[in-house]
Amino acid sequence: MSNANFDLHVVARMTNRLIVGLFGAFLLAGMYIHFSFHFLTVFFLMLSVMNVFYLRVQKKHAILRNFGVLGQVRYMLEGVGPELRQYLFSSDTEERPFNRVERSEVYRKAKGVDSAMSFGSALNYDATEIKIRHSMYPTAAEDLEPFRITVGEERGLASAYTLTRPVMISAMSYGSLGAPAIRALGRGARMAGIPMNTGEGGHPKHHLMTGADLIFQMGTAKFGVRDEHGLLDDDKLRDLAALPEVKMVEIKCSQGAKPGKGGLLPREKITREISELRGVPMGQDVVSPPSHAECASPASTVEFIQRVQEVSGVPVGIKFCVGDPEEVRVLLEEMNHQRIYPDYMSIDGGEGGTGAAPKPYLDGFGMPLLPALCKVQRLLAELGVRDKLKVFAAGKLINAAKWVHGLALGADAIYTARGFMLALGCIQSLQCGNNTCPVGITTHDPDLQHGLDIEDKAERVKNYVEGVTHDFDELMRSLGVRSTRELSPAHLYVPPASILAPEIGA
Amino acid sequence: MTTTSSDVGSGRPSAGIVVLLWVAKLVAAGILGYAAILKLISHEHEIEIFTTLGWEPHGRFLIGGMEIVSAIMILVPQSALYGAFLGLGVMFGAMIGHLTALGLAGIHLALLVAVCCVIILYIRRHDATFIRNLWDR
The missing domain is CATH 1.10.287 (Helix Hairpins)
Structure with a gap:
């Protein structure tokens, strides 16, 4: 000093x-x-x-x-440093996890205003940015096939679920988000015709009220479908999956924010209603176990997938963040051995997500999404599993170009949570775990929730989906492809300094 | 299977602390409010005091206003810390007045309020958001 x-x-x-x-x-x-x-x-x-x-x-x-x-x-x-830095001193491209350029694009899409910019890219164009290779022969608008994938078709399920847009709202529980945010997301999802994941917050009471198509997430604590020992209660799951809104069930094995650790809800955010919906005490942090008790080995994991498929009767997926790809290989081999496959796999990037997580987990664990996606895609192809299931990708894929990255590297559809939080008006003040979210999204404080108008924000969620989907269709045409099935890693230019370079041999 | 973490950091204060806090708040706010009302309704004793100080009448209304504001702020949980800070300042002024111009009669009330304000300040020090890093790290 x-x-x-x-x-x-x-x-x-x-x-x-x-x-x-x-x-x-x-x-x-x-x-x-x-x-x-x-x-x-x-x-x-x-x-x-x-x-x-x-x-x-x-x-x-x-x-x-x-x-x-x-x-x-x-x-x-x-x-006041964080505020001053964000308002005055940080450049447009240096904030994390999302810089101002990325955030404003989502805001503009959500508000339905033109997001064209002039005078060149603000990104670090030469060093690490992955670029999309356009074609000299773009696709005509009328030749572009509408996006359509059906989850569960591999098993010939009557309850197979068809996605008509490439994006879904990723897992955010009631608990992590406040009720108005859930309502706005759900209404927006319904208007945009996309499903939303309930997160591991127990019985999805608030999600159900919105009438949106739901993917029920079963976390390691199995809130909402647990018996008194914390194991899966088949009857509860059967009843829940029978609800017309519940289209799919997702078994959460791990998440990008804290791979290797269970869900975490800080005590500041546990209201009486949340403690009842989850069956947990108030005044203490709720920490879910790091894994499902039923999934102690590759064999028991696959058996558990089969059990959930049989009990629920709807498409069942597993979500995980890749740690060691060899473990994924062993799991896939076990699936081949038992001839049981989940209907989809959701690959979560280690970049961290909406979830509150201890700092070392947030920063230090899990493979980043794009290399992980490449690895998994290669394993799926090698072991002949790729046509048995769908693959979803999650991890900062908040705009059309990022969707193309994910889909080109093998995903069938995109999950994003933070993209939708930004669409709801998130200003990235990084207070999600403190119950003090200044824009009323991740808080249960009625005074702060007052700022979030459900009608208006639902409209923004819809605008965001439509705006980015519109961009995405344009990118598909520029790529010279007619459907997402034609996308491959060859459509990406990966600079040598990118973390993806060793994976795709660029 | 759900486990819960132990209570770490500054959690809920114990019942004894809460009682102490509220006793301090009620005493401080009560005396401040009473003194403020006497000043604002131009009680003749107050007029006499402020004439001695050379502050009659504007100073009397100013100090009365500060006292009523601090009394209300002390009672509202979100502003108790700042109310106590303001109240402590006013009481320092009162004590200076008693020690230098007015004589010691009545100083014990100012002392009592000042002590209550210090208790509130200490118990609610974590509410000082503008210096929050001081307590959080």
Whole structure:
């Protein structure tokens, strides 16, 4: 805090003495000139008292013990640092997880305004950005086939579910999000004709109210379908899957935000209703177990998939973040051995998602999505499993170009959660776990939820889906393909410095 | 199978602390509010005091206003910390007045309010959002 010319410690010491001196001076002025000087006497007295506390009483903060009230300036500035950086000092491309360029594109799509930009890309074009290879012979608009995939067709299910857009709302529970956010998402999803994942928040009461098509997610704690031992209760799952809104069931093995660890709901966000829907106590963090008790080995995992398929009667998928691809290989071999396959696999990138997670997990665990997707795709092809199931990809795929990346690397459809949060008006203030979300999305505080108008935000969700789908169709035409089935890694230009380069041998 | 983590960091305060906090709040707000009303309705004792100080009448209304604002802020949980801070400042002023111009009669009430304000400040120090990093790290 100091250099040769300007010793802050000396300045602070002098300031602290000056404060006491001024207190004395104004006290005398108040006594002998005019009583009004005592306003200043009181001011410097308060500063002196704080100084005594900072310099002599408290022991936690060395800066305050050495510098007193001047040291506090540091903490005050540090306190407003995130806001100042976001508003004033961060460049458009340097914030994480989503920079301003990426966020504004979602905002513009959600508001239905033109998102064309001028004068070139703001991204680091030369180093690591993956580019899409356009064709000299673009597809005519009338030749483009409408997007359509059917999950569950491989098993010939009567309840097979058809997606007509390449995107779905990824898992966000009631609990992680507040009720108005869920309502807005659900209504938007219904208007846009896409399904939404319920997240692992127990009986999806609020999701069901919206009338959207649902993918019921069964987390490792099996909220909503658990018996008293925390194992799967077949009857509860059967009843839930029988609801007309529930189109698919997803077994969550792990998630990108905290692979290898169970779901986490901080105690600040556990209201009475949430504690009832999940069957957990209030006032404590709720931490789900790291894995399903039924899934102790590849064999038992596949058996569990089969059991859920039989009980639910709807398409069943598994969601996981890739750690060791060899484990995925063993699991796929076991599927081949038992001739049981999930109806889809959702690959979650290790980039972290909406979920609250301990920092080392958020930052340090799990393969990033695109390399993981490549690995899984290669394993599926090698073991002859690729035509037995669908593949979904999740992990920061929030715009049309990113959708193409995911689909070109082998996914059949895209999951995104944070894209939809941004569409709801998320400003990335990173307070999801604190119940203090300033835009009312990840909070249960009615005062903060007041800011989120369900009608308006539902419209934005719909606009976002339609806007990005429109972009996506244009990109497909520029690529010179007629359907997503024709996409392949060859459609991507991957610079040598990209993490994807070793995977696709570019 | 669901496990719960232990309570870490600053959780809910114990019942004793809550009672102490509310006693301090009620005492401070009660005395501040009463003193404020006497000033605002121009009670003759107050007029006498403020004439001695040379602040009659504007200073009396100003101080009365500050006292009523701090009393209300102390009672509202979200603003209790800042109300106590304001109340402490006003009481420092009152004590200076008693010590330098008015004589010691009545200073004990100012002292009592100041102590209550310090109790509130200490218990609710985590509410100081503008220096939140001080407590969180």
